[in-house]
Amino acid sequence: MCNSPCENKMKVVKIPYFKEVVIMSLTCETCGHRSNEIKTGGGVSEKGVKFTLTIASAVDLNRDVLKSETAIVIVPELDFEAESGGLSGRFTTVEGLLSSIKTQLVSANPFSMGDSNQQLKFTEFIGKLNEIITGSLLNVHIILDDPAGNSFIQNPYAPDHDPCLVVENYVRTYEQNDTLGLNDMKTENYS
Numbered sequence: 001m002c003n004s005p006c007e008n009k010m011k012v013v014k015i016p017y018f019k020e021v022v023i024m025s026l027t028c029e030t031c032g033h034r035s036n037e038i039k040t041g042g043g044v045s046e047k048g049v050k051f052t053l054t055i056a057s058a059v060d061l062n063r064d065v066l067k068s069e070t071a072i073v074i075v076p077e078l079d080f081e082a083e084s085g086g087l088s089g090r091f092t093t094v095e096g097l098l099s100s101i102k103t104q105l106v107s108a109n110p111f112s113m114g115d116s117n118q119q120l121k122f123t124e125f126i127g128k129l130n131e132i133i134t135g136s137l138l139n140v141h142i143i144l145d146d147p148a149g150n151s152f153i154q155n156p157y158a159p160d161h162d163p164c165l166v167v168e169n170y171v172r173t174y175e176q177n178d179t180l181g182l183n184d185m186k187t188e189n190y191s
Contacts, residue, residue, distance in 0.1 A: 004030040015152060021066060023091060038091045040068055044180055045149025052166040053094065053142045053153050058135025060164060061095035064154040070180065071146035073101065078128055078140075084179075094142060094153070098133045102126060147176040 006028045014020050019040060026035045053060065067073065069089040073082040082101055092100065109122060131137035144151050149169070155162040177183050 002028060002031040002033070004028055006030070015064075015066065019150075021091065036090070038066060038068075038089045040066070040089075040148075040150035044182065047149055047169045048145070048147040048172045048176065049149045049151065050146075050168045050170065051142075051144040051151065051153040052168075053144075054164045055094070055132065055135075055138055055140045055142065056164050057138065061093065061098075061133070061135055063094050063156065064091070064152075065094055065097050065144070066091050066150075066152040067097060067144060068146055068148060068150035070148040071144050071151040073097065074141075074143035074145065075129075075132070076141050076143065078125060078132075080125075080129075084146075095133055098129065098142075102129050102133065147172050148180055 006026060009025045011023050012020055013023055022039045024037045024039070027033070053063070055061065067087065067090055070084045072084055073087070074080065087097075087100060087104065090097070090100065106126065128137065132140050142153075144153055153165060155165055155167075172180070172182075174183065
């Protein structure tokens with residue numbers, strides 16, 4: 001990014017069966033840098049939320065996903081976990097989320113080059129991730145765990161039950177509240 005002044009476009013959008021979000025998009029006319037980010041409106045939810053999606057068919061890769069900046073992405077079959085902050089908040093599809101993870105891993109990982117044993121394991125991992133992205137590896141679980149409760153995976157059957165999606169609302173731990181900055185927040189007698 002060249003630090004030239006550029007326009008940041010923002011739009012408030014209501015996601016059905018979820019909440020309002022702010023979509024931000026930036027394009028630098030000078031250097032061509034592009035960025036998009038999404039923020040949920042309304043602050044931190046009362047409870048955390050954990051979505052577990054079973055990818056039963058390639059169609060499940062087309063589901064909309066809102067991943068907030070506080071969400072953790074887990075793929076148990078790959079023994080993979082992307083901590084919060086690893087990817088910024090984004091509105092995409094399951095396929096788009098996995099592709100973004102792959103791109104970030106390949107561009108930032110020293111094991112993507114060379115001939116070490118670690119490089120071989122990394123190459124195998126990326127191969128399995130590609131199989132999931134293309135829909136050739138099915139019955140894989142994508143877990144989106146957001147202590148702030150501001151993430152979402154689309155239920156195409158809404159308001160009916162989705163056989164491939166489990167949604168769990170949970171009470172945050174003290175540590176999760178601390179990470180979110182909620183333990184020291186004063187909300188009573190504030191003047």
